[in-house]
Amino acid sequence: MSATANAAGGSSPSNVASYKILDSTLREADQWATNPLSRDTKVAIAKALDSFAVDYIEITSPSSSEQALEDSKAIAALGLKAKLHAHVRDLDDAKKAASVDAGVRSVGLVVGASSFSSDVSHEKSMEKIQESAVEVIAYLKSQNVETQFSFEDTFRSDLVDLLSLYQAVKEAGADRVGINDIIGGTTPRLVDDNEELTKRKGVINGDIECRFHDETGCAVGNAVTALEAGATHIDTTVLGIGERNGLVPLGAFSARMLVAAPEYTKGKYNLKELKALETVVSEAVNINVPYNNPVTGFSAFTHKAGIHAKAILNNPSTYEVFDPAEYGISRNVAINSRVTGWNAVRSRVDQLGLVMTDDEVKAVTAKIKQTADTRPLTIEDTDNILHAFHAELKKA
Amino acid sequence: MSATANAAGGSSPSNVASYKILDSTLREADQWATNPLSRDTKVAIAKALDSFAVDYIEITSPSSSEQALEDSKAIAALGLKAKLHAHVRDLDDAKKAASVDAGVRSVGLVVGASSFSSDVSHEKSMEKIQESAVEVIAYLKSQNVETQFSFEDTFRSDLVDLLSLYQAVKEAGADRVGINDIIGGTTPRLVDDNEELTKRKGVINGDIECRFHDETGCAVGNAVTALEAGATHIDTTVLGIGERNGLVPLGAFSARMLVAAPEYTKGKYNLKELKALETVVSEAVNINVPYNNPVTGFSAFTHKAGIHAKAILNNPSTYEVFDPAEYGISRNVAINSRVTGWNAVRSRVDQLGLVMTDDEVKAVTAKIKQTADTRPLTIEDTDNILHAFHAELKKA
Known part of the structure; x- marks a missing residue:
């Protein structure tokens, strides 16, 4: 069985002891919180994330507004160890995000279901998406920016479409591709199938980033299964904040990985900063830490x-x-x-x-x-x- | 790969569309809440669980105190559709739990790590545990009580010990065996391995009940994976309450299963009762519904x-x-x-x-x-x- 084969070092190498964290708290908080975050709050959260030592800090795309651009500059000026990451939807966005003073060093191009316009044929739409994706990726590479390409709703997309797009963007120089469960509908087993397939087909030989929503309580289980099956990057948010039921919570994920890969997890991330980080974020978005939050919930220990x-x-x-x-x-x-x-x-x-x-x-x-x-x-x-x-x- | 094999109806039949729910809210709340639950509160929770239509309602063992026995009688007197379930540790417990007026129709015998006394050899301990387990199961069967046998810390137990015990209790008439992750340390992949193995070895041909703790955020992912691999019963609590980070939350699990097996889930369980049930329980144990609670959290929809x-x-x-x-x-x-x-x-x-x-x-x-x-x-x-x-x- 594949589970055993992987655990024992089978065809798809497990990345349980070499994963990276891309934290989206700043972007998600901006979209989700009742009150927009002030620049000071964003800076405080970015510093706390950097103290924990996440690998990437995703910010609200500098292309989305003048204020977002200024916030991006302020965070870039902190000189954090983490790479600033922003997502874009097209070439215009990409140009703004990759502008030098925005400080963004990693850009994710996200193509969504809404990109399919209903008045043209599916085939034409896919051609157009691919053409535009390749253009954006090529541009970003020319600016020496790390690039990620992802399809917003991977688990409900046509597999042939998906693999064709991945192949095209890889050829255009994309550093990694993304797998997104935007509706929180997938399960560990489906993730395992998806990752295995993607790798086995030889389409993706590089990095794979995963973003799991948590509507049905499986986000952390999906994340660890994805790493076991060959994914490399996991998207998180502090306390799992985000639209609807949010994403993989950083705390629960870190606990899972502390058990799965203790040396790597303790060596790379500053776990002792988790509680302070969760406090900053819970105050910024005005929520209580759930009573049963892994690690820091009041009854956890x-x-x-x-x-x-x-x-x-x-x-x-x-x-x-x-x-x-x-x-x-x-x-x-x-x-x-x-x-x-x-x-x-x-x-x-x-x-x-x-x-x-x-x-x-x-x-x-x-x-x-x-x-x-x-x-x-x-x-x-x-x-x-x-x-x-x-x-x-x-x-x- | 096994995942695909199962999804496609391979060797271990998936029970995703035929699962049963054993809800442990009453037992866990009694152990966990700051304030002990009054009889009236227990009755209200039992009624709300029955309205949701869980298959089993686990109560604090009637053998644990005079009050627990009286509570058990009060709940039994309600004439609920759900079977009352209680766990026991030995023959004395079993006799009290199976007494007619306690109303318990299903009993789980749990053997724990603490059963190993350090002053006798491991082999002697295992012999003693098996002998005592067989005695308890045989007694319960003689009383026409449904029986479950489980080992408290399945994922860290010696596999040979475990399978020997399972075999012995099955021969003694146990209706189902239990797999417990008492520390919340397992992952979907390990669950898949464990279930496959247990079934494949031909040791267990009957029902398997799973109880997953949620310390590392994988309880729901583990539960659905267990069903896919052949488990039949999942233990839950309302809002996931329970010691430390609690168990599989009923709401999140129901959402997961609504997606995985919509017809079965909607036909068997009264999902519209979830919110009222969560309200009764959150008030009884004095907690807030987490902001990101699947289905009912304030931002879920x-x-x-x-x-x-x-x-x-x-x-x-x-x-x-x-x-x-x-x-x-x-x-x-x-x-x-x-x-x-x-x-x-x-x-x-x-x-x-x-x-x-x-x-x-x-x-x-x-x-x-x-x-x-x-x-x-x-x-x-x-x-x-x-x-x-x-x-x-x-x-x-």
Whole structure:
């Protein structure tokens, strides 16, 4: 089976340990947020992205407005390590984006379903698209700009059309081609088929960039599967923001890759910057970090059930897929619950600097469980119970 | 490749159009929420789950406390269509769970990593686990209870151990076996390997239930891949609640399956009940619905960028993977943005009952864009601009 063949280094080399991240937060936020982002906010986000060390920072295309051009210049002036990337739709756009002072070093040409006009034949449309794509790519190469070509809705496009276009733009010098799931409709298996096919046909021997929307919850699964099947670049946004359900969330993707390729991921990206980056972005677009956000959601490293908490204290890897310290985050064993175990309480007693025997800890655990059965307990409540119990012990 | 083989009806039959849902919201909420759920809340959630028509409702094991047993009786008394399911760890648990008045019709025996005691040899431990598992399964079958056997941490377990256990419990009459990713560490490709292997070896000819945690964002991708590879039952929770990053979220999974198997999914489950169900649960455990929650998140069906909004108005399927009406939800085209297009504004003008020519709409669109460039606009602001512009027109 292909899955095994790839995992074992089969025909399509896996790029799980050599992937690159193109982050589109700035572009998507501009389109998506209720309030347009100020230049200062854009600069702050760009700096935070660069601190995390994403490879590319996609900005709103400088060709889209005077303000976007000025914003682009301001970000370019920061001298970030990440390459600025912008997408364009035609030669005019490309000329504006590739102008020297815009600071854009990588340009993606996106051809969309809306490019098909209904009053000409399909064949004529495809010819026109190809001609125009080749012209844009050739122009960008002449300006020494890195180029990417993609078809907006790859998974619902005619395969022959798609491969013909890819072939033509590769010949015109495109550095990489893009595969887009604009509607969030694909699955890991379809991605695997698509990538395998694209590579196997020998059409694409170079880089493949993937952009997955998340309408049906598969964006991260699709991304890792794409890398396993030979893709090289993954598009992300911080917290997954973007139109409708957004794109591959950078945090969840980084967690996935920390597990899949720990050395590469830790060596290349500054995971400890994730939380600050998510804070800047969530404030800029006025959203809450989802309670179940991988890595930084409030319950991500909270353990409560007695049996789990015991195992966590003995050996965190029993119930943790990676150490939260990789992200500079601490785990938290909650003890304010009916199902708490005495091992977790022991840990809290020690944290609070209280001295108790195991039997005493067991007794106070019973007290906590009893109280939790009758009313909700906060962590402050349980700390109060522990302190009161300890005071009683000292008196006795 | 296996992916294609399965998609085309290869060796392992895909169960994408015949899956069952076991929802664990009640059990997970009990372990996870800050406040324990009241009986009334549990009853409300159970009813809402039954309205959605999940196949199984997992409750906190009646063996875990007197309160849990009474809760179980209260839920059983509702006479729901869904089967009540509970998990047990040993024969004592099983006897309590299978007692007639508890109303439990399906029991899962979960054997965990913590079952391995360190002071006996691995072989001895495995022998003991198998002996005890067979005893529990045989007892449950004698009580005419549906039985499931699973190993808590399937993806990190020794394959020979795992298959031996599966074989033994199948022989003892287990109705299905479970595959659990307790740490959220697996990927769609590993799931595919695991399921294929399990089926191909001929060890399991019956049902396979999968429980995926979501620490690295792959739970839904794993679930659909598991069904494609022959799994039959998927464990979910509403909004994906559960320890750490929780499980497969019911809403995202339903959206995935609505795309993968529309007829089965719409025929079997009451998708229009999702929003009410998520509301009951989010209030019970005191969380906000994440902004990017598939289907019901606030931006899930909001379209803003000009080019997208135009296409949506012409043909929604261009940028929507399914019609929100399947869930009883309306789409929303936002026009209060710098990148709005006149088609979207036309749509709002019509909604407001204002009469304008296309040229007039284009003129007011320019006005909206201009204003949006200088300050943030709410939908009320843009409506005011439209009304004022319309009043000017009438005066002229």
